[in-house]
Amino acid sequence: MKKRMPAASDSAIEQKINELLGKMTPEEKAGQLHQTHKSCCSYEDMMAMVRKGRVGSILLWGMPTGRADDERENAVNEIQRIAVEESRLGTPILFGLDVIHGLRTVFPIPLGLAAGWSRDAALATASIAAAETASAGIRWTFTPMVDISRDPRWGRIAESFGEDPYLCSELAFAAVRGYQGEKLGAPDKIAACVKHFAGYGAAVGGRDHTNSNISERALRDIYLPSFRAAVKAGVATVMTAFNDIDGIPCTVSKYLLKDVLREEWGFDGFVVTDFQCIDYLRLQGIAADKAEAAEMAIKSGIDMDMVSGCFNDHLVQLVGKGAVPVEELDRAVRNVLRIKFRVGLFERPYADFNLAGKIILCENHKKVALEAAEKSLVLLRNENHLLPLSPDIKRIAVMGPLSESRSELLGCWNPAGRSEDVITVAEGVKSVVSPGTTVFTGGGGFEDTLLTTSSKADAVILVVGEHPLRSGEGRDITSLTLPAGQEELIRRVHNCGIPVILVVMAGRQLDLSWAAEHIPAIVYAWHPGTMGGQAIANVLFGKVNPSGKTPVTFPRTTGQIPLYYNCKRNIFGNPSNMQNYLEIARQGPLFPFGFGLSYTRFDYSNLSISPDTMTGNSGIVIAADITNAGEADGEEVVQLYVKDCIASVNRPVKELKGFDRVYLRRGETKTVKFKLNEVDLAFTRSDMSWGSEPGEFIIWVGPDSERGLQGSFVLK
Numbered sequence: 001m002k003k004r005m006p007a008a009s010d011s012a013i014e015q016k017i018n019e020l021l022g023k024m025t026p027e028e029k030a031g032q033l034h035q036t037h038k039s040c041c042s043y044e045d046m047m048a049m050v051r052k053g054r055v056g057s058i059l060l061w062g063m064p065t066g067r068a069d070d071e072r073e074n075a076v077n078e079i080q081r082i083a084v085e086e087s088r089l090g091t092p093i094l095f096g097l098d099v100i101h102g103l104r105t106v107f108p109i110p111l112g113l114a115a116g117w118s119r120d121a122a123l124a125t126a127s128i129a130a131a132e133t134a135s136a137g138i139r140w141t142f143t144p145m146v147d148i149s150r151d152p153r154w155g156r157i158a159e160s161f162g163e164d165p166y167l168c169s170e171l172a173f174a175a176v177r178g179y180q181g182e183k184l185g186a187p188d189k190i191a192a193c194v195k196h197f198a199g200y201g202a203a204v205g206g207r208d209h210t211n212s213n214i215s216e217r218a219l220r221d222i223y224l225p226s227f228r229a230a231v232k233a234g235v236a237t238v239m240t241a242f243n244d245i246d247g248i249p250c251t252v253s254k255y256l257l258k259d260v261l262r263e264e265w266g267f268d269g270f271v272v273t274d275f276q277c278i279d280y281l282r283l284q285g286i287a288a289d290k291a292e293a294a295e296m297a298i299k300s301g302i303d304m305d306m307v308s309g310c311f312n313d314h315l316v317q318l319v320g321k322g323a324v325p326v327e328e329l330d331r332a333v334r335n336v337l338r339i340k341f342r343v344g345l346f347e348r349p350y351a352d353f354n355l356a357g358k359i360i361l362c363e364n365h366k367k368v369a370l371e372a373a374e375k376s377l378v379l380l381r382n383e384n385h386l387l388p389l390s391p392d393i394k395r396i397a398v399m400g401p402l403s404e405s406r407s408e409l410l411g412c413w414n415p416a417g418r419s420e421d422v423i424t425v426a427e428g429v430k431s432v433v434s435p436g437t438t439v440f441t442g443g444g445g446f447e448d449t450l451l452t453t454s455s456k457a458d459a460v461i462l463v464v465g466e467h468p469l470r471s472g473e474g475r476d477i478t479s480l481t482l483p484a485g486q487e488e489l490i491r492r493v494h495n496c497g498i499p500v501i502l503v504v505m506a507g508r509q510l511d512l513s514w515a516a517e518h519i520p521a522i523v524y525a526w527h528p529g530t531m532g533g534q535a536i537a538n539v540l541f542g543k544v545n546p547s548g549k550t551p552v553t554f555p556r557t558t559g560q561i562p563l564y565y566n567c568k569r570n571i572f573g574n575p576s577n578m579q580n581y582l583e584i585a586r587q588g589p590l591f592p593f594g595f596g597l598s599y600t601r602f603d604y605s606n607l608s609i610s611p612d613t614m615t616g617n618s619g620i621v622i623a624a625d626i627t628n629a630g631e632a633d634g635e636e637v638v639q640l641y642v643k644d645c646i647a648s649v650n651r652p653v654k655e656l657k658g659f660d661r662v663y664l665r666r667g668e669t670k671t672v673k674f675k676l677n678e679v680d681l682a683f684t685r686s687d688m689s690w691g692s693e694p695g696e697f698i699i700w701v702g703p704d705s706e707r708g709l710q711g712s713f714v715l716k
């Protein structure tokens with residue numbers, strides 16, 4: 001693939017870069033590649049380094065940005081003033097912060113966003129996160145995380161878009177566009193950072209920060225497409241992963257950083273390591289000391305050192321003694337400056353607190369957060385149409401450990417959200433029921449009084465799940481069961497004999513096998529953000545028809561992991577090999593990838609494939625009619641899956657290749673069309689070349705990965 005040439009307007013930027021670079025001392029160059037953090041030194045020492053031009057970026061965690069919209073508590077402008085006015089060249093600092101799912105207006109965690117299967121929501125939430133963050137003077141965020149996550153034991157699955165490369169790629173593209181716009185530079189946009197390059201989600205045993213074993217074929221077919229999508233969307237920066245792949249730490253993988261990212265994909269932004277990664281090369285047994293680690297990293301294609309200090313402490317000397325060519329140093333500085341120029345940092349280095357005060361957590365942002373949360377809710381079970389509840393219900397109990405929680409709804413990675421902004425489930429319910437309804441609330445305890453309360457009510461909404469501290473970075477678990485005591489609570493409440501509506505908030509898919517058999521209604525809510533409680537109430541009482549679909553496979557038990565829908569074909573599913581059928585490991589998932597119910601019924605009919613043969617570059621169109629045959633208006637996520645019947649390598653049993661969200665009034669029918677081209681059928685062939693192979697393909701158009709209308713076509 002050809003390298004992307006800088007666009008016309010980029011040439012002015014390249015000129016500015018050259019001018020600035022020409023004035024820099026080696027120390028100032030190394031400084032541009034250094035990202036510091038409060039764990040590195042005192043604030044005074046940090047400012048002294050800023051003054052000397054020895055800092056290119058600051059990771060704001062733990063710095064006073066928590067109240068990003070409050071001038072008195074945001075240090076950004078003071079630090080920036082020192083950089084711009086007191087350093088020799090006045091090069092502004094690029095502040096970076098993990099605004100993973102919103103700054104003050106907090107959206108569902110990425111896994112929840114993915115459950116919404118909505119490119120529009122991914123774009124809209126990222127745009128708002130960007131606007132709030134930019135107004136606070138922070139022009140760089142470390143998201144989207146696009147690691148394919150097939151293991152729910154891994155805590156960081158919460159930050160991912162789930163297990164599927166196509167869904168993840170589509171959302172990655174939309175998110176990057178949301179943060180950055182079509183072309184970086186608008187005042188309300190910020191630089192995104194796609195991470196963790198690559199294969200971090202394949203951490204052995206779901207244990208964070210371990211290594212990954214990934215074949216080159218799996219890397220190319222499963223783990224890299226979402227990064228490719230982010231680069232296509234124009235992502236400004238890329239973060240390397242902590243892990244190694246087949247022994248090569250990603251931070252020094254020339255294959256990933258040079259061959260794939262720069263040469264094949266034409267990426268022209270900058271590459272930052274993950275936290276301390278250069279120094280970690282010593283722990284990984286790759287470098288003997290920090291100087292050697294710095295030399296290896298810069299030569300492998302790293303541009304910015306997150307926090308380890310190895311670049312700042314050693315690059316000048318390494319260049320001086322000829323161990324690192326000055327061209328490598330200049331290349332990295334150019335890449336960093338390019339993004340500083342593109343994001344508009346030189347024109348607008350400061351926070352605009354006037355603007356921040358107006359836009360942060362404004363009504364429009366909350367509305368988008370509410371809609372995103374509503375879309376993210378997955379109705380997993382609804383026996384005898386228990387839901388939606390009538391707003392006129394006489395007595396409803398809202399209980400369970402998360403029923404009145406606030407900060408917990410914000411999920412992991414929450415740099416600036418505040419608990420007082422959050423609407424609890426109990427508050428949401430109170431806002432939607434009729435004036436005559438009695439709402440019993442009783443907090444999270446296990447006491448008999450709560451059970452009594454529930455036995456007095458006509459129905460109980462029981463809110464359980466994970467505290468956010470049980471998910472996210474380094475928060476891995478060995479069993480997917482609900483936190484201690486919660487299943488027993490569910491059983492006890494169930495024994496009261498009134499209908500139980502279970503709401504589960506979590507950063508991962510949990511083992512719900514008992515509940516799925518006994519509890520009539522289950523809504524999976526992930527960690528839904530600021531407006532989560534309102535969204536849940538709106539769905540439970542039918543103001544909104546649920547439309548989320550799970551972006552991960554729910555296993556029946558932890559021992560089934562890894563369990564994902566797009567597995568390879570094998571003799572395991574052969575009936576002659578199924579004597580041991582009762583063994584749970586051999587059964588399918590509890591809820592398959594793509595699954596989610598609605599209050600209405602969607603019928604699929606009239607599948608057509610035209611033409612039924614794909615030749616050369618001319619694609620085919622797959623169409624199906626979707627009818628809302630139930631009683632309520634609603635949205636359906638229509639999914640297209642493809643199976644390559646015979647190929648030179650063992651290919652997945654099926655792969656998602658398209659999806660569309662369609663709104664249908666009751667009784668309405670719409671035709672949904674998917675275009676499929678030869679390139680959509682490409683994979684890494686037996687000779688390691690990338691392309692498709694002729695032959696028969698089976699397709700399904702349906703509501704999830706297990707059901708759908710089936711057809712086939714031939715690729716000539």
Ligand code: NOJ
Pocket residue numbers: 059061098142195274275473
């Ligand atoms: C480490 C995490 O792995 C990464 O995702 C994050 O962006 C950095 N810390 C910075 O906070």
